[in-house]
Amino acid sequence: MTSGTQSALATFENIEAGSTATIRRTITEQDVNDFAKLSGDDNPLHMNREFARGAGFQHRVVHGMLVASYVSTLIGTQLPGTGSLWMSQSFSWKQPVFIGDSLEIGLTVVQKSAGSRVVVLKVKATNQHGVVVLEGEGSVKMPEFREIERTIPLSERVAFVNGTSGLGGAIAAALERQGVRVATNFPYESSNGALSLTADTRDSSQAVSACDTARRQFGVPVTLVVNSPDAAYAKHPFDDGGWTGYQDLIDIHVRSVFNCCAAAVAGMREQRGGVIINIGSLINWTVPAAQTAPVAVAAAALKALTKSLAVELGPAGIRVNMISPGSGAAGPAAGGSDRLRKVEAMHVPLRRLCTPEDVADAVVFLAGDSGRFITGTDLPVCGGLAM
Numbered sequence: 001m002t003s004g005t006q007s008a009l010a011t012f013e014n015i016e017a018g019s020t021a022t023i024r025r026t027i028t029e030q031d032v033n034d035f036a037k038l039s040g041d042d043n044p045l046h047m048n049r050e051f052a053r054g055a056g057f058q059h060r061v062v063h064g065m066l067v068a069s070y071v072s073t074l075i076g077t078q079l080p081g082t083g084s085l086w087m088s089q090s091f092s093w094k095q096p097v098f099i100g101d102s103l104e105i106g107l108t109v110v111q112k113s114a115g116s117r118v119v120v121l122k123v124k125a126t127n128q129h130g131v132v133v134l135e136g137e138g139s140v141k142m143p144e145f146r147e148i149e150r151t152i153p154l155s156e157r158v159a160f161v162n163g164t165s166g167l168g169g170a171i172a173a174a175l176e177r178q179g180v181r182v183a184t185n186f187p188y189e190s191s192n193g194a195l196s197l198t199a200d201t202r203d204s205s206q207a208v209s210a211c212d213t214a215r216r217q218f219g220v221p222v223t224l225v226v227n228s229p230d231a232a233y234a235k236h237p238f239d240d241g242g243w244t245g246y247q248d249l250i251d252i253h254v255r256s257v258f259n260c261c262a263a264a265v266a267g268m269r270e271q272r273g274g275v276i277i278n279i280g281s282l283i284n285w286t287v288p289a290a291q292t293a294p295v296a297v298a299a300a301a302l303k304a305l306t307k308s309l310a311v312e313l314g315p316a317g318i319r320v321n322m323i324s325p326g327s328g329a330a331g332p333a334a335g336g337s338d339r340l341r342k343v344e345a346m347h348v349p350l351r352r353l354c355t356p357e358d359v360a361d362a363v364v365f366l367a368g369d370s371g372r373f374i375t376g377t378d379l380p381v382c383g384g385l386a387m
Helices: 029-039 049-054 064-077 167-175 204-218 244-270 293-316 338-345 356-367
Strands: 001-007 020-024 085-093 102-113 118-126 132-141 159-165 183-184 223-228 276-280 318-325 380-382
Touching: 029 064, 049 356, 064 085, 064 102, 064 118, 085 118, 085 159, 102 132, 102 338, 102 356, 159 167, 159 204, 167 183, 167 223, 167 356, 183 204, 183 338, 204 244, 223 244, 244 293, 244 318, 276 293, 276 356, 293 318, 318 356, 356 380
Parallel strands: 159 183, 159 223, 223 276, 276 318, 318 380
Antiparallel strands: 001 020, 020 102, 085 132, 102 118, 118 132
16 A cells, blocks of 8 residues: 655756655565565565564565665655656665565655766655665766757748848748748738738837747647848948947847747747747958948847857757858948949959858758757858858
């Protein structure tokens, strides 16, 4: 007969020094016989009553490790619980246990180590007379588990493309060709039922509303976010304008991205996986030009955010990457004269400028199954301009 009580322990974080769990067990003759058969320990002290009486015991003596096995039951089912790995144990058997004894086996947390995820437990078992029959101390490790990422085909994803119609439009079109249902945060014409929104994603509430609207439209959460923030590219002398120019770009390149990621992550967790792709800047790979400090600061902050989210969200099956486009798709040459574009192209090993379609194809690669084991990276799509 078994009964038990359990502390409200669900995760390693919920375990505290002093947490307890108990189990009650009445030892039967069948328990002893089954354990002897399983273990091969048929010592007559356990199996033969007359032999036990001749050795000075009134009844057959229960195997000590049978009693100890109930400690394993507690560890694996109550404290710490499912997934726990029993690492070490010391036992001291204070009194013999006999068939028919009713035991209460208890565990108490002595300490825990967050770094190693190891919990130290005190063990104590008493019989129906309140006599201590077993004491000891053990250590248990709680591995960190995550749900296995569910591979979501591109054709089953809903994407939110946050940006402008130039580069963002090319990305949306490339995703639609793969069967992705797309919501854009810019005017976008499509024959495939794309949803066009006009949210100011610098406002967190509007970012949440945009993702919620996409979910209502397509019936499932957004599991692909592409942030392609854009802002007018202009030189900004350090002595001119103070902090305002910096803050404006940080709001567009970092705050907006943060809000879109935050708005979509809950749905990604619900689907056990997701993809975030941030469009950055090649300025992170090269020596910045003079008077481009605000752009460089915002780009560096976006890269730092991308890497940090990759680490934090990875256990939830959410991949976070960055693409840094080369000249043509971004930077001065994107809207420059033909002469400027030709001069820029001569600096590129592949002798042409980056196009929005080049970036869009990289987005499809990272978003799809081919990029399933890539996270935290910054992919330069630049024809070899940065190596």
